[in-house]
Amino acid sequence: MFSPQRRGAHLLIRSAHVLDPRSGLDERRDILIRDGRIAELGPAGGLPAPGDVELMDGSGKHAFPGFVDPHVHLRTPGQEYKEDIQSGTAAAAAGGFCAVIAMPNTDPVVDDAAILGSLVERARADARVPVGFLASITRGLRGEELTEMAALADLGALGFTDDGKPVRSAGMLRKALAYQRLAGGVISLHEEDPELSGDGAMHEGAVSARLGIAGIPSVSESTMISRDAALAAYENARVHIQHVSAAESVIALEQAKSAGVAVSAEATPHHLTLTEDVVRTLDSRFKMNPPLRREADRRALVDALRRGVIDCVATDHAPHARHEKEVPFEEAAMGTTGLETAFAALYTELVLPGELDLEVVVERMSAGAALYGLPTPRIAPGEPADLALIDLSATVEVGAAGYVSRSENCCFHGRSLHGRVLVTLAGGAVAFREPALVEAELAR
Amino acid sequence: MRRTLARIAHEIVEGNPDGAIALVGIHRRGAILARRLHALTGELLEDAVPLGFADISFYRDDLAIRASAPVVHATQLDFQIDGPPARTIVVVDDVLYTGRTVRAAIDEVFDYGRPARVQLAVLVDRGHRELPIRPDYVGKNLPTSQDQRVNVHVKEIDGSDEVTIGPANRPRRAAA
Amino acid sequence: MSIPRHLISIDDLDRAGIERILDRAESFAEVSGREIKKVPALRGRTVVNLFYEASTRTSSSFELAAKRLSADVVSIRSVGSSVDKGESLKDTVQTLSAYDPAALVIRSPHAGAAQLIVAWTSAAVINAGDGKHEHPTQALLDVFTLRRRLGALDGTNIWIVGDVLHSRVARSNILALSRMGATVTVCGPPTLIPRDIEALGCESTSTLDRLAEADVVYALRMQQERMRESFVPSLREYAVRYQIDVSHLRSGQLLMHPGPVNRGVELSAAAIDSPQALIGEQVKAGVVVRMAVLYELLAGTPVMAVAA
Numbered sequence: 001m002f003s004p005q006r007r008g009a010h011l012l013i014r015s016a017h018v019l020d021p022r023s024g025l026d027e028r029r030d031i032l033i034r035d036g037r038i039a040e041l042g043p044a045g046g047l048p049a050p051g052d053v054e055l056m057d058g059s060g061k062h063a064f065p066g067f068v069d070p071h072v073h074l075r076t077p078g079q080e081y082k083e084d085i086q087s088g089t090a091a092a093a094a095g096g097f098c099a100v101i102a103m104p105n106t107d108p109v110v111d112d113a114a115i116l117g118s119l120v121e122r123a124r125a126d127a128r129v130p131v132g133f134l135a136s137i138t139r140g141l142r143g144e145e146l147t148e149m150a151a152l153a154d155l156g157a158l159g160f161t162d163d164g165k166p167v168r169s170a171g172m173l174r175k176a177l178a179y180q181r182l183a184g185g186v187i188s189l190h191e192e193d194p195e196l197s198g199d200g201a202m203h204e205g206a207v208s209a210r211l212g213i214a215g216i217p218s219v220s221e222s223t224m225i226s227r228d229a230a231l232a233a234y235e236n237a238r239v240h241i242q243h244v245s246a247a248e249s250v251i252a253l254e255q256a257k258s259a260g261v262a263v264s265a266e267a268t269p270h271h272l273t274l275t276e277d278v279v280r281t282l283d284s285r286f287k288m289n290p291p292l293r294r295e296a297d298r299r300a301l302v303d304a305l306r307r308g309v310i311d312c313v314a315t316d317h318a319p320h321a322r323h324e325k326e327v328p329f330e331e332a333a334m335g336t337t338g339l340e341t342a343f344a345a346l347y348t349e350l351v352l353p354g355e356l357d358l359e360v361v362v363e364r365m366s367a368g369a370a371l372y373g374l375p376t377p378r379i380a381p382g383e384p385a386d387l388a389l390i391d392l393s394a395t396v397e398v399g400a401a402g403y404v405s406r407s408e409n410c411c412f413h414g415r416s417l418h419g420r421v422l423v424t425l426a427g428g429a430v431a432f433r434e435p436a437l438v439e440a441e442l443a444r
Numbered sequence: 445m446r447r448t449l450a451r452i453a454h455e456i457v458e459g460n461p462d463g464a465i466a467l468v469g470i471h472r473r474g475a476i477l478a479r480r481l482h483a484l485t486g487e488l489l490e491d492a493v494p495l496g497f498a499d500i501s502f503y504r505d506d507l508a509i510r511a512s513a514p515v516v517h518a519t520q521l522d523f524q525i526d527g528p529p530a531r532t533i534v535v536v537d538d539v540l541y542t543g544r545t546v547r548a549a550i551d552e553v554f555d556y557g558r559p560a561r562v563q564l565a566v567l568v569d570r571g572h573r574e575l576p577i578r579p580d581y582v583g584k585n586l587p588t589s590q591d592q593r594v595n596v597h598v599k600e601i602d603g604s605d606e607v608t609i610g611p612a613n614r615p616r617r618a619a620a
Numbered sequence: 621m622s623i624p625r626h627l628i629s630i631d632d633l634d635r636a637g638i639e640r641i642l643d644r645a646e647s648f649a650e651v652s653g654r655e656i657k658k659v660p661a662l663r664g665r666t667v668v669n670l671f672y673e674a675s676t677r678t679s680s681s682f683e684l685a686a687k688r689l690s691a692d693v694v695s696i697r698s699v700g701s702s703v704d705k706g707e708s709l710k711d712t713v714q715t716l717s718a719y720d721p722a723a724l725v726i727r728s729p730h731a732g733a734a735q736l737i738v739a740w741t742s743a744a745v746i747n748a749g750d751g752k753h754e755h756p757t758q759a760l761l762d763v764f765t766l767r768r769r770l771g772a773l774d775g776t777n778i779w780i781v782g783d784v785l786h787s788r789v790a791r792s793n794i795l796a797l798s799r800m801g802a803t804v805t806v807c808g809p810p811t812l813i814p815r816d817i818e819a820l821g822c823e824s825t826s827t828l829d830r831l832a833e834a835d836v837v838y839a840l841r842m843q844q845e846r847m848r849e850s851f852v853p854s855l856r857e858y859a860v861r862y863q864i865d866v867s868h869l870r871s872g873q874l875l876m877h878p879g880p881v882n883r884g885v886e887l888s889a890a891a892i893d894s895p896q897a898l899i900g901e902q903v904k905a906g907v908v909v910r911m912a913v914l915y916e917l918l919a920g921t922p923v924m925a926v927a928a
Contacts, residue, residue, distance in 0.1 A: 209814035212752030212791055213731050282732035326710055328730030330751060502651070502659035502689075502915075513623070513919035516647045555656045 001099055001130035001374065002123035002156070003089075006429035008036020009054075009385055013423075015044040016058025016389060020065050020379040021363040031063060033385045036428020040381055056423065058389060065377035066098025066386035066426060067343060070368030071163070071188075071242055071266060071314035073335070074100075074131070076122065077115070078107025083319040083406045085119075089128040091317070091339040091405040093432035096388030096421045098377055099369065100317075100339075101132040105164035111136045111147045116155050129426035132158045132372065134188060137176045143168050146176055149183035158372045159186030163242055166192045166224060170231060177237035186372055188240040189228050191249070192290065196220035201330050203291040207276040213330060216291055222248035229256035229263050240371055241265040243316050245290035247300035254309050264371045266314035267301045269342045270411050273349040274298070278411075284325045284332035285411045288318070302355055305364055312367035315342050319407030336411040341398055343390065344417035352418065385425040394420035445567070445605040448583040449477065452565055453484035455581050456534055459563065464531045466494040470549050471517040474537035476598045477567060481536060494523035494531070503548035525557030532561040534581075538596040540566040543577035568607055570594050623916045626745040628734045630756045630795040638799060642764050644912035645905070651688065652908055661915055662691035665722035668743070669695040670712070672728045677879060677906070678748050678758075682725050685910035694719060709733065713740045722918050726750075744917045752788050758878055759792035761909040763800055765901045766836060769874060774801030777833055780822075781862060782840030782886055783812045783851070789878045790840060794820045805834070808862060811851045828861070831868055838876045839864050842886045855885055866890045874898055 011033040018029045018041070028044035032053070040047060049055055074088040083091075085102075092100045102119075104110030110119060116135055123131045135152040137160045139145045149160060160176065160183075167173040167189065180187055197216040202208050204215025225241055229252065232239045241253065244267050256263045270288065275295050279286045286292060304310040318335025325332050343365060350356040369376045377386035399413040424432040456465065465485070469478025475497040482495045499517040507513070525533065535549050546564060553559060565581040570588045586609070588594060593612045597604050622637035633641070651659055667686040671679050679695065686693045696716075707715075709728075716724065717740075724743040726734050731751035738745050749755040766773060778797050784790045784806045794804050794817075804822040806813055813824050831837065842858055852858045865888040869875060875887075875897040883889050891897060 204815060206816035206819040209816045210791070210820060211731055212754075212786075212788055215815075282735055323708065326736075327708065328728065328733045328736055328751070330730045330732075499647070501647075502661040507661055507919045508665075510919070513644075513916055516644060518647065519650060551660070555658070556654065 001132045001427075002120050003127040003130040003427055004124060006427070008428040009033050009425060009430050010035070010052060011056060011385070011425075011430070012047060012049055012053045013056045013058040013063060013389060014047075016061050016063040018063045018379055019359065019362055021359040022065070022376065023378055023380050025379060026359070031058070031379065031387075033425070036385050038379060038381055038383050038385055041379070056389070060393070061389050061391050061422060063379060064096070064362045064388050064390065065366050065379055066388055066424065067096050067365040068099045068367075068369040068374070068377065069097050069315050069317065069339065069342070070101045070240075070312065070372055072100045072102055072317040072339065073105070073319065074102045075319060076102075076106060076119065081406075082321050084126070085122050085131065086126040086128065087404070087406045088317070088319070088339070089126075089131060090432070091337070091403070093128045093424045093426060094404040094421060095339040095341065096343050096390060096424050097129060097339060098386035098388070098424065098426035098431070099130045099132065099374065101134060101158060101368070101372060103161060103163045104134055104136045105141060105162075109136050109140050110134075111139045111141075113148065113151045113155050116152055116157060120156060129424075129431050132156075132374065134159050134161045134163075136160065137162045137167060137187065138172065141165050143172055146172070146179060149176070149179055149185070153183045153185050157185060158374070159188055159240070161188035161190065161242070163188065163190040166190050166194065168194065170227060173228060174231050174235060177231055177235035177239070180235075180237050186238055186240050188242050189224075190242050191221045191224040191228065192216075193220045193224050196223070200291070201287060201334075202279050203276045203293040205276060205294060207279055211280070211282065216289070218246035218248045218293060218297065221246050221290055222252045225249050225252040225256070229253075229259075229261045232263060233259065233261045236262075238262040239264075243268050243271065243290055243314070244301065244304075244310055245271050245293055245297065247297045250300045250304040250309060253304070257309065264311045265309070266312050266368065267305055267310045268314060268316050269338055269345045270336055272298065272301055272305065272313075273345055274411065282329045284327070284329050285336060285409055285413060287329055287332050287334050288316075288336050288411075289334040302350060306356055306360055311364070311371060313342065313346065313361075313364045314368055315339055317405075319405055320409045321407060325409050335409065337403065337405050337407055337409055340404055341410060341412045341417060343388075343421070344396060344419035345412055347392065347419040348417045384428045386427065387425050388421055389423040391420045391422055392418060394418070396420050445607070448567065449480055450484055452581045452583055453481050453488060456481070456563075456565060457485060457488045459580065460532050463489045463491060464529050465534055466496065466523060466531045467534050467536055468496045468498055468521065468549070468553060470535065470537045470545060471497060471499045472601065473596050473598055476600050477538055478536040481565070496521040496523065498535075498549050498552050500545060500548035500552055503551045505544055505548065519552065521553070521556050525553060525559050527560065530560035532563055533559040534563045534565050536565045538567050538598075539594050540564070540569045540577070540579055541572055541594075543573045543575035546577050547575055567596055568594055625917070626734075626738055627756050627913055627917060628738070628745065628747045629754045630759050630792045630799070632756070633799075635799050638760065638763065638796065641760060641909070641912045641916055642767055644916055645764050645908045648688075648908040648911040648915070651911075658688050658690055660690045662686070662689035662722070662918055664692075665918060666692045666694065666719050667723045667725065667914065668716050668719060668721040669693065669748075670716070670724060670726045671696065671748070672698045672726075672733075673749065675727060675749070677903075678727060681906040682748060682910050685907050685914055686723075688907070689911055689914055691722070691914070694721075709737065710740055713737045717741055717743075723914060746913060746917065749788055752786050752791075754792045755788040756792050756796075757906075757910055757913055758789050759796035760913065761902060761905040762793055762838070762876060762878070763796050764909050765876070765898050765905045766874070768901070769898065770835070772801070773797065776802040776835045777805070778802050778836045778838060779805045779807055779831060779834040780838045780840065781807045781828070781864060783842055783846060784808055784817060784840065785812045785814050785851075786843070786846070787840050791820065793838065794822045798822065807831075808840075809852055809858065812846065828868060832870050834873060836874045836876060837864055837869065839886045841878065841880070842882060859885055862886070863888060864891050866894050869894070869896055876902060879903065
């Protein structure tokens with residue numbers, strides 16, 4: 001992971017409700033952080049306040065292990081008008097994330113060591129939270145030649161993906177999976193059969209029938225998951241399925257897992273909380289790939305996340321400029337931003353109505369780290385300070401005050417969500433403070 | 445009302461000794477009255493008098509400022525406005541007020557042809573003209589104030605023949 | 621309120637609204653029978669036609685409708701215009717606001733285009749066809765034509781035959797005809813009937829076997845491209861199974877088509893020329909129905925609209 005060297009925080013957070021499912025912690029505590037590490041967890045209100053440490057009032061707030069997003073698009077190099085490493089990681093910090101992994105479908109594609117090397121340099125200079133990188137599986141995402149996976153891994157690539165596009169050729173994927181035994185890393189897969197998805201712009205179903213817009217059927221995703229899981233089994237490889245969207249895909253995943261295939265999977269906050277019905281408005285904020293599907297699919301995804309069939313949450317944060325979205329639906333770019341709203345959306349739409357427990361959401365929001373061989377954030381003495389302080393009772397009107405991201409294409413725009421991030425610590429340093437909080441601090 | 449209409453019919457015939465007239469009633473009640481005048485003038489003349497009806501909705505001057513589009517009835521002008529023979533077109537309406545309705549009716553008639561002469565017959569003239577329009581045949585002059593409303597009832601639509609004056613129940617409409 | 625501010629979808633009109641427009645169209649049919657086929661109702665107002673798709677039929681129909689209402693008309697066709705040079709839809713629409721149009725009639729190859737531009741103009745927006753989504757004025761003129769022939773449409777059984785998947789005419793008609801009380805069945809090759817089409821309020825079948833049940837048969841255009849895209853193996857096979865010929869029509873059944881017709885594909889020449897075909901009446905209905913739409917949307921609104 002790459003980021004600038006920063007001074008470790010000195011901070012005492014008083015009386016926050018600490019919820020770290022992996023440590024079994026679910027109670028109010030004081031958190032003392034020194035030099036960017038958790039020095040002590042004391043009884044709520046009980047720790048003495050050392051003179052050189054910033055005091056923060058955590059009463060009424062929750063402290064969670066920092067979230068980790070294994071699927072973001074930082075649009076660097078080449079598309080910085082949408083987002084760059086600095087603005088994208090700032091958005092991540094604003095959403096409580098302490099680390100992100102960036103996808104390589106940029107311009108140029110991250111398919112060789114020189115490009116990856118310069119990205120690493122930029123992250124070391126600009127990143128607000130540590131950034132990991134995936135390199136592409138094939139050169140230029142063309143699906144024809146493998147990249148120098150070993151060299152890229154040596155430079156720090158955590159894995160490989162052609163995300164944005166599927167790996168069409170089974171033969172090519174098979175070779176990549178075999179080569180993984182040399183290069184290491186995770187092979188992450190965007191699952192879509194272009195012969196079935198065609199020029200579809202939304203889910204193929206009742207809403208696409210009404211709107212006369214070409215649809216992407218669920219089988220486009222599930223058939224490819226089955227194919228790729230079989231190839232992974234054959235080559236004894238480790239794969240990660242990105243942005244799962246359909247009930248049929250959950251079934252394919254379950255079959256693969258019970259057959260012992262080393263496969264993990266992620267789902268996005270928008271697929272977990274929204275359905276094709278919102279597309280009736282033809283608002284291009286709701287155009288993404290894979291598309292929003294039926295309520296039955298959404299429920300299957302939530303259930304799969306609860307049971308661990310889907311291992312983690314990933315936002316697939318996909319910023320686009322206004323002129324790329326302010327066009328007729330079929331012409332609009334596909335994707336939604338998601339870093340700033342991920343936790344709040346899941347908390348508001350799933351936890352509050354009782355569909356999913358808070359502990360499950362908190363766990364799955366950082367489970368992506370382990371899947372890529374990264375340390376899992378923990379709130380425990382000795383651990384680096386990677387945590388988010390969140391006020392669950394405070395609401396945010398999404399987009400009312402603009403976005404930290406350079407782009408505004410958020411599918412939750414205008415919604416009132418519960419769960420305001422106040423402070424984020426990433427890699428031991430304070431990466432984000434809520435603006436109102438800053439003013440309150442200055443006023444004191 | 446019967447006697448008033450009979451008198452008007454006589455006056456129309458007297459005003460047009462050659463009998464070359466046509467009656468055009470303005471929907472809705474002007475059309476009813478025109479039909480009655482048609483019967484009455486028919487008794488006084490030998491040759492048939494053409495009868496037509498005009499709906500002036502598309503010719504109103506207030507379309508842009510009304511709250512909604514007006515209800516439209518059918519226009520029927522099946523005879524040749526220009527002639528031959530050259531006729532006096534007698535426009536018939538129930539109440540003459542600002543004159544805007546008659547202006548619209550005249551415009552509509554002119555879209556069908558070039559009449560030799562146009563005259564105006566109304567049952568009631570309540571004053572408050574906003575345009576230089578004057579009737580040739582009047583049933584009764586009824587001075588009113590602008591916060592009053594004159595209602596002409598006809599058997600065919602309202603069940604009785606009578607003219608009443610009441611308070612205006614909504615802001616004065618621009619055409620009457 | 622029966623008449624909405626914009627006409628983007630047939631859904632914008634309730635049954636009373638549809639009937640009001642059809643009644644108005646009858647008034648304009650009378651106007652169209654006069655020697656001077658013009659009324660001054662929209663004098664001084666400007667109607668802008670923005671056509672991103674080639675269409676002589678619909679565009680000239682809208683132009684004539686606006687002119688017969690005495691409106692000033694500006695027609696912009698995408699070919700050869702700044703649109704072609706890459707000007708965005710938003711910029712084009714905002715530039716057109718310089719004409720202070722009372723109405724903007726837009727045809728686009730993309731679903732939702734009409735809905736999208738509502739936010740960028742103070743004009744009343746009329747959808748003249750957006751992608752494969754809707755074509756509300758076509759549905760209105762079809763309902764007008766049928767109403768003239770049959771009176772009230774309650775209980776009438778209507779079959780829409782052909783490429784429903786790619787047809788905005790079919791979508792708008794299913795909605796409009798159902799709203800007027802008719803029962804609609806769509807029929808075509810399984811590859812060209814959208815999955816879940818019944819959610820729009822119709823039935824579906826893939827053979828013409830029960831065609832005799834229909835009071836009205838509405839045939840859709842079958843395009844060459846569908847064969848190239850393998851929706852049907854060949855137009856010949858389509859014609860064998862789905863072409864409407866006079867022999868398919870029992871006496872009393874009416875035949876409709878939105879035009880232009882592919883003779884010998886979806887309809888046989890004999891069917892097109894038969895007295896049961898209402899195609900010519902549909903074309904005539906186009907101008908008067910569009911006059912009614914313009915009149916109802918624009919009469920009664922402020923001449924100088926406040927910017928949205």
